[in-house]
Amino acid sequence: MTTDPIRLLRARHVLPSADAALIDDGAVVWSGTRVLAVGPYERVRAEHTEAECWSFSDHLVLPGMINAHDHGRGLGTLPMGVADAPLEIWISGLFALRALDPYLAALYDGINLLASGVTTTTHQHNPCDWRNLESELIETARGYADAGIRACIGLPLMDQNTLSYIGNEAFLARLPAALAAEVRTSGMAAPLPDWRDLLAVGARLVERWRGDERHWLCYGPVGPQWCSDALLAAVSEAGRDMPVHIHAVETRTQAAFGHRYYGETPLGHLDRIGFLRDNVTCAHCVWLSDQDIALLAARDAKVAHNPSSNLRLRSGIAPVLRLREAGVTVGIGLDGQALADDQDMWAELRLARGLASTPSPAGEALSARALLAMATRAGAAVVMGAAPLLGTIAPGSAADFFALRLDRVRGPYLDARTDLLDAVLGRAKPTDVDTAVVAGEARLRDGRPVGLVRGDIEARLAASLAEPKSPAQETRERLAAALASHLRDVYADW
Numbered sequence: 001m002t003t004d005p006i007r008l009l010r011a012r013h014v015l016p017s018a019d020a021a022l023i024d025d026g027a028v029v030w031s032g033t034r035v036l037a038v039g040p041y042e043r044v045r046a047e048h049t050e051a052e053c054w055s056f057s058d059h060l061v062l063p064g065m066i067n068a069h070d071h072g073r074g075l076g077t078l079p080m081g082v083a084d085a086p087l088e089i090w091i092s093g094l095f096a097l098r099a100l101d102p103y104l105a106a107l108y109d110g111i112n113l114l115a116s117g118v119t120t121t122t123h124q125h126n127p128c129d130w131r132n133l134e135s136e137l138i139e140t141a142r143g144y145a146d147a148g149i150r151a152c153i154g155l156p157l158m159d160q161n162t163l164s165y166i167g168n169e170a171f172l173a174r175l176p177a178a179l180a181a182e183v184r185t186s187g188m189a190a191p192l193p194d195w196r197d198l199l200a201v202g203a204r205l206v207e208r209w210r211g212d213e214r215h216w217l218c219y220g221p222v223g224p225q226w227c228s229d230a231l232l233a234a235v236s237e238a239g240r241d242m243p244v245h246i247h248a249v250e251t252r253t254q255a256a257f258g259h260r261y262y263g264e265t266p267l268g269h270l271d272r273i274g275f276l277r278d279n280v281t282c283a284h285c286v287w288l289s290d291q292d293i294a295l296l297a298a299r300d301a302k303v304a305h306n307p308s309s310n311l312r313l314r315s316g317i318a319p320v321l322r323l324r325e326a327g328v329t330v331g332i333g334l335d336g337q338a339l340a341d342d343q344d345m346w347a348e349l350r351l352a353r354g355l356a357s358t359p360s361p362a363g364e365a366l367s368a369r370a371l372l373a374m375a376t377r378a379g380a381a382v383v384m385g386a387a388p389l390l391g392t393i394a395p396g397s398a399a400d401f402f403a404l405r406l407d408r409v410r411g412p413y414l415d416a417r418t419d420l421l422d423a424v425l426g427r428a429k430p431t432d433v434d435t436a437v438v439a440g441e442a443r444l445r446d447g448r449p450v451g452l453v454r455g456d457i458e459a460r461l462a463a464s465l466a467e468p469k470s471p472a473q474e475t476r477e478r479l480a481a482a483l484a485s486h487l488r489d490v491y492a493d494w
């Protein structure tokens with residue numbers, strides 16, 4: 001029988017969790033995939049004299065961050081030809097998104113996130129082809145696993161309004177006849193697979209990944225306006241003990257959809273049909289009533305906040321302080337839409353802080369520790385997950401953490417009055433992330449993915465897109481562009 005070696009990482013500072021005291025000259029000891037001990041180096045070393053030691057002289061060790069909402073597209077939508085625009089317009093561009101190999105997309109997203117200090121991501125899958133959904137999800141999981149990052153993988157579910165919130169037939173009826181006919185023959189308005197079959201795919205993946213801590217399934221009904229109540233009820237039932245992840249009230253138009261079609265807010269409706277529970281995460285939640293916030297808190301439903309995405313797709317600014325004040329758990333997600341298109345979690349945290357700050361001398365703001373809690377413990381609540389105790393470094397927790405170099409954060413001068421965590425949250429960049437350990441293994445060393453070469457993956461991605469576009473692809477691009485002005489008309493008075 002082989003036993004896992006015991007390893008010890010010593011660093012100038014260790015922060016075991018967002019609300020713990022900072023440990024100077026600290027150490028983490030782990031074996032296999034689990035942490036055995038964390039504390040001051042002298043004490044921990046004396047208890048584990050046999051441990052193999054890695055030393056980081058000027059680093060801060062933090063729990064691995066958790067990206068609470070994303071799609072693992074590999075390449076952002078902007079370089080793929082879909083310009084930033086209000087969400088309801090932008091989304092029509094996704095009809096013409098070229099298919100990327102799901103393995104390569106997840107591999108590339110995985111190494112980029114890991115380089116930022118993210119050790120677990122949430123992947124809400126956008127199918128290249130619904131008929132291949134199961135194999136796409138398996139390949140996605142393999143991509144993240146090879147990148148060395150854990151992933152909560154969302155099974156996409158939707159059954160209505162794919163073209164517009166007014167319904168596909170109603171929307172097609174508003175289009176010039178020739179355009180409507182072209183949209184029909186292009187397949188863009190084709191019915192989706194029966195969601196009962198998709199839930200069966202989900203059940204098979206739950207079995208396939210059972211006991212695997214690298215990835216696990218969550219149900220991802222795409223949003224209330226895209227899902228019938230029957231589908232949402234079935235997801236509630238099937239996903240009782242699993243994470244369930246839904247986009248909700250991302251835009252004012254989506255809030256208006258609730259009033260038009262339910263006669264109440266979308267979250268009010270989700271609650272009325274029994275959908276809002278503690279295993280449910282609502283992504284975005286920009287347009288919330290006071291009652292919606294109270295409902296989220298009462299049901300202990302979680303929120304994934306996506307500040308860059310909300311700005312780039314002109315959705316607005318989510319009421320993060322009010323949500324937190326009400327006791328709602330709020331994680332933070334990049335949504336594949338970071339302001340600089342670079343999956344930089346540090347910049348995302350700073351943006352979250354800036355947007356949530358009340359513009360008044362007496363106003364509140366998110367502290368460095370609150371931001372860290374959003375990126376760690378709250379993210380863990382969103383992904384739930386097979387691995388216990390993500391988002392913290394404690395005996396028995398997942399051995400997921402990273403070492404951040406402090407030389408640039410502190411340099412060329414850092415006043416003694418400046419709190420170290422304020423400096424880190426104010427100044428850190430992915431280039432400062434030195435080493436990341438996931439499930440006990442170093443998957444990033446010296447800022448580079450272990451066993452993978454970024455340039456090779458980029459070359460494979462570029463090669464996969466070097467083929468000339470097919471005539472069908474060019475048709476979809478032309479039609480998606482033609483739909484934009486009609487979509488603007490549909491929602492003009494919402």
Ligand SMILES: [Zn+2]
Pocket residue numbers: 069070071124247283335
């Ligand atoms: Zn999203």
